[in-house]
Amino acid sequence: MLSLMVLLPIAGLLVQGFSAGIPAFLAAVNTPRTWAALFLSFRLSLVAALFNLVFGLVLAWVLVRYRFPFRKVLNAAVDLPFALPTAVAGIALTALYAPNGAFGHIAKDWGFKIAYTQWGILIALIFVGLPFVTRTVQPVIEEIAREVEEASATLGATRAYTLRRVIWPMLAPAALTGFALSLARAVGEYGSVIFIAGNIPLKTEIAPLLIVIKLEEYNEPGAAAIGIAMLVMSFGMLFVINAAQVLSRKRRGNV
């Protein structure tokens, strides 16, 4: 029943996508507009996930190690992008970053446009992927024994060296998992992006939106083809990240 619920629809996707044969599938994917959308989605998702990797690590560190007022409120708020519906996030971000919005207004004074450009998409993707790295890394930081850091210091290592050679290797597997989740989420994101993106073909049109457009044109095989291309690319990326993780785990023995 369970596998049926997940597997049947995916089988449906594959059947439809290849129903007209491989050449038709390639023809549907191989258009400038589709390539532009796929490239845009993956490129911006990668940048957003990288930002979230770095910021997520710092955020997790600050939340676990430092003490400051409202720390617990901040900690709870990190999950907001998980809880807030994407459409709500989408219109809220647009309201802020549109040229007449609070932040967009400032950007405009500086001769800068955020909403309806790739910057707007990037901000939306950062928003939806924000919690992943922090939430995967936080428990690992909590587990680090203080003596390990002290041992490093007694051996003469500076704090920076300790962070790089002792702490980072401990956090890396969890951070990579969070990065992968954040990336996968960003690639597939739709609701929070379409409002702020402007959706100009070849420029700010993301791949999931293109699927919706094809469906609205009753071009089901075309939509299926893009869907398959996205699935293949996402799984490819996840595979690379998982392989990297397995390798690093092998390198450190059966810890």
Next chain:
Amino acid sequence: MQIEIDEISKEFGTTAALTPVSLSIPSGALVALLGPSGSGKTTLLRILGGLEFPTAGRVLFDGSDATRLTVQERRAGFVFQSYALFAHMTVFENIAYGLRARKRATRPPAAEIARRVTKLLDLIQLPDIGARYPSQLSGGQRQRVALARALAIEPRMLLLDEPFGALDARVRKDLRQGLRDIHDTTGLTTIFVTHDQDEAMELADLVVVMSMGRIEQIGRPQDIRARPASAFVRDFIGA
């Protein structure tokens, strides 16, 4: 190196971990800080290592003031109760860590580091475990690796926090002799913390009995046994 502890006190918030404590440790001695938990012995050790800073008082190394030196500047070989080995590094990398962490100007070349690590592995009588990870070692082996790692930085003194605490009774006896041997070959001033009076009496040249943040008695094991200075020492030794 000769160590002088001059009227050191330490407060954590409102609780006093050390009421002013003074102690003079001759160069090359093997000293035990003996006392029950909460007696301040670990705090004193951590102050010597630069992991904790005193609320008042001074620490002198060979007569010069070391109170303000950072952990890194102290060059104290420190062995933690949990050993605190780096789980993601091999034994070799663990021991080489302190040398590799040095600034480029003072860092020995790779071949020299390898030579020193091999020599230390021989010293702890575990020549063949360089490629293993800490998770693949027994408790006794981990303790000796932690010792080798502390020795690799050519420390000015050796500080050990309950070095035998996490081991079972049989291994404990063997490793006591191991520490004695290493102390005798290196000639380093060595201070270890323990709550086990047998261990202190058997191993140390000088025993410092502590209780509730104060030093109760300082002396050679046989003197302390013969003439306990207070009821507390008599109880604690007699137990």
Next chain:
Amino acid sequence: MSDLSHPVPASPFRPAATEAPWLRITLTIAVVAILGVLLFAPLIAVFYEALREGVGASLATLANPESQSAIRLTLLVAAFAVPLNAVFGVAAAWLITKYSFRGKAILITLIDIPFSVSPVVAGLCIVLTFGANSWAGSWLVAHGLPVVFAVPGIVMASMFVTFPFVARELIPVMVEQGRAAEEAALTLGASGWRVFFTVTLPNIRWALLYGVLLCNARAMGEFGAVAVVSGKIRGLTATMPITIEMLYNEYSSVAAFTLAAVLALLALVTLALKTLLEWRYADQLAATHRH
């Protein structure tokens, strides 16, 4: 052993295992500022835009038939999707943690698929499988049960997207608890169902509630998957998020943001409950960790 808090020393020296004070302060301020811009500003923007023309005006938009039917539909979808997923989630977690069987690894992977698949692709899959052009779809339509562009499709899409939440929360808790208590109950002669209701369920109730909360928040707020399968028929298949989009695109800003504010409140309540549960549940978990 001391806990993980690193007390700032009374003396001017800092302990070995922290960063320099200037760095700590800089990082803390940076983190607070970035979170303020990234998280709190959008949240404030929702309520600001909703109340732009006063409380009365925004409340009035909630009374319009479009918003009313959207709210009703969203509640209806959640009423189906959440309990069904709670049951499936418990069943899946139970299977995975209490039995070993062939294909267990595949089942674990399956549970996670909705996390790595775009909601739009998920919706697309449902359209292609159950749409009017498909074999299953035409059969269903012929028997008077259309899925796509109808409520069953929306429920299905919501379920697909929220499927992992309950199982993911339960699996670690059930692994932790092991089978000892249940086996003890069985040897005492309790039947399988009785064991489930008297031993298993009480043990997992907080984790279950936690999973259900997350599942509910996501089900009510799902947009991408629902946008694809619903057909966005006003008054019939437009859920709250879909209605927000339609109102927003028609420049009914206050109405769109008021509906958004309702969902944002739901999100805040979810977060608050989740945090409360975490405190409670952390005690329980910490207790099991310590022994």
